[in-house]
Amino acid sequence: MSTIRPSVTPPSAAGLRPITNPDTPDEPNGFEPDGSVTSPFHLLSWVQQNRHLMRPPVGNKYLYSGKDFFVMIIGGPNARNDFHKVNSEEFFLQLKGDIVVKTIEGGRIVDHHVREGEVFFIPPNVPHSPRRGPDTLGLVVERTRPAGETEHQMFFCPQCESLVYDKVFDCKDIVAHFARSMEEFWADPALSTCRSCGYRITKPQP
């Protein structure tokens, strides 16, 4: 007769390691290194404590950074006119104020007005560019991307809607290199001038 043993697999053996976003190595991940659960916390109190850290150009702060997905709170104003394309979905919840999310659909720039209290979903591989005004606050959920997956930083001409620039990153490098790449683009007329109509894309002011 065999003895029945509890079939509890230690979280470490189950592959549950703390996953920390490289730009926020000291932030909680929603579960502890031993696989246990962190306590609930109040979203708007967290925002109050961290609002001063949400600064242009992107204005984001990680609320959660897990194995399968991450959640960011983004406070406006942002100061970016780049588009972003990745092979995964994104979920937007607009907490305060209204924003515009530009997408590229059928080769044209489309403005989606996401108003306070509204939700918005972006399908995989749709280039998108959120434009967030001052004193706005939004939540975005994205899938954690494995190394080897790629992510596009793109610029489209606001005058003739042509693609001006398309740079592909490995997702593992994105945090370190994405912001610098934007600065290099804006600073270099050879990169940031539209070949179709001659319009120069410059760095936006917040």
Ligand SMILES: [Fe+2]
């Ligand atoms: Fe153009």
